[in-house]
Amino acid sequence: MSQDSEGFWLFSPILFHWLLSLTFSFRIIMKRRNIGATLAWVSVMLLLPYVGVGVYLLLGEMRLGKRRERRIRQLIDPYKQWIQSLSEGYQVDWTNAPDAAKYLDRLAARSEGTPTLPGNSLELLDDCEGVLRAIIEDINRTEETLYMEFYIWHNGGVADEVLEAVIKARRRGVITRVLLDSVGSKDFLKSANCKRARKAGVEIVEALPAGIFRAIFRRQDLRLHRKIVLIDGHTAYTGSLNLVDARYFKQDAGVGQWVDLMVRVQGPAVEVLATTFLADWDVETEGRQIDLNEDTGVVRQEAKGNAMVQVVPSGPGFYPDAIYQLLLTTIYSAREELIITTPYFVPDDALHTALRTAAARGVEVTIILPAHNDSWLVRYASRSHYDSLLKAGVRIMRFNAGLLHAKTISVDKEFCLVGSVNFDMRSVWLNHEVTLFVYNHAFCDHLCYQQRQYILQSEELQASDWAQRPKQERILENIVRLASPLL
Structure with a gap:
């Protein structure tokens, strides 16, 4: 066999990997999904020979069957x-309802048809x-x-x-x-x-x-x-x-x-x-x-x-992006106070920016998370957001009395959300979920009281203490964050 033939067979797997990766990268780009998810998948394609394509075929597209x-x-x-x-x-x-409730009602009704009752x-x-x-x-x-x-x-x-x-x-x-x-x-x-x-x-x-x-x-x-x-x-x-x-x-x-x-x-x-x-x-x-x-x-x-209640189902097929739009609108509607409890916190850039912007305009933003999580990937992806949120003035409370699994949002003590949706992209885009949007002061008071009970069982994360964490932790957080659009 000639040296040229040997060279071809030696490098053909590499060439085929690049051809395959570029082909699927083009496919991903043409899907026009959010930029973070697009870049994450393209990186997976290029950095993991053959495996990246296999993972994408399994998990990369919204194939319902x-x-x-x-x-x-x-x-x-x-x-x-x-x-x-x-x-x-x-x-x-x-x-007697806040203006934000009317906007959310209209958005949900137009996106998926569920009325406020x-x-x-x-x-x-x-x-x-x-x-x-x-x-x-x-x-x-x-x-x-x-x-x-x-x-x-x-x-x-x-x-x-x-x-x-x-x-x-x-x-x-x-x-x-x-x-x-x-x-x-x-x-x-x-x-x-x-x-x-x-x-x-x-x-x-x-x-x-x-x-x-x-x-x-x-x-x-x-x-x-x-x-x-x-x-x-x-x-x-x-x-x-x-x-x-x-x-x-x-x-x-x-x-x-x-x-x-x-x-x-x-x-x-x-x-x-x-x-x-x-x-x-x-x-x-x-x-x-x-x-x-x-x-x-x-x-x-x-x-x-x-109580006026709007039930919002979400998930691929029936209502693909309803809850995402409603979560963003909820955060931007806050004027004084925003309290969130969630076990899994991996926001995309838009939700992350909405939280920082709320804090910057004077809203008291509090996020209550479990101190210990059952998923190390989510744990490190979540921590990668803490620096910028703390700098913006967001309070991060670490709940110490178990794995806080409640998914709630209260806004200005005027209306609230309770349901099954986590504050991560998997829950927002991939899972079939249901959320109650409650426009009622009395119920919101009850939820706010419960959220404050969670705060009493939590320890506030201080920016000065967080800055002292080991360098290897920072590196791992930033590496895992690259995959956060896929979590």
Whole structure:
């Protein structure tokens, strides 16, 4: 073999890597996604021979799968019409509401069609066992329908008692439907408890099934992250708590018990939560077990309180960028005080700038984060934002009483957000989430009180102390930050 041939075969893998990487880099550029994510993916392509292309094919594009995309196209118009029709007969009084609430209402209504509905009764529940006990009490009273949707169902403790209540409800004739994420609930779905519930007649559906073969056709990290319970179509729970007993969940992670918030809802907003569940169920079952106009378990609601609530579902397919726009608008609407709690804090440039700008214009911005996180990647990506935020005057509180998992935002003590959305790009763009936008002073007061309880259990991060951290920590933070658009 000649030297020229030997040289060609020696360098051909390198040439092929560059050709492949440049081809996919061009594809990424033409997708016109945000610049941070584009540069991050191009870097992955060029720096990781062949592996970068493989990772991109698995995780780089919003591939929902042909069947799922087809089903969503079939559902999106009828479900949006149904949601929009919910506002008929309800009169929203914006007299005492802040201007920002009106802007958010208009933005959400135009982006995804969900209206603000008056007449809701809201109860903020901040104790894990107390939440599960309340759910059990409501399940024991249910007569017709019980719908549940969670990212994680984990065996152990009071969670097992919830399952017993579900099985008993089914045995007395209640229609029971449970939708669980394939990845988050994989252990439960394989468990004897799940088999026993199915044998009793409980309909348990695995959402977004994951696997090596499926990765060829659909992106595997698009997850169902909502937490919803619906009882007889008139009572609902939603928030950040998975169906887990915190005393038995991830006790070997070294972060303490998880700390969550849930909201018990009665009133017209329950209809939107029910519609959200039904849309998810319809996609997973292709409508085989539910008819949009029959057997839905959704009943017309009477006023139960005085809270105005806008339920905002988000996620790829139905509402791809609604929550992102609403989060930005929420931050920019703050005039005096902005308090955020989130377990995973990896904002993109726009959200990061919005927080710094709020602090610079005199808003007291406080971000409450768990002192210890169960993801080291997120931990270091999050810390890479601290320097500039602290310099801008943002207060960063590190919660020491467990892994603070509550996802909340309060603005000027006037309105607030509670739901399942984390302050990271995965939650904003990739996961199916749900958030309550609450325009009610009394409920906001309750949430602000709870946020201040979290602050009392936290230690404020001082800029002078943070500047003294080891140099190797800074290097690692900045390296991991390069991948933050992908987290």
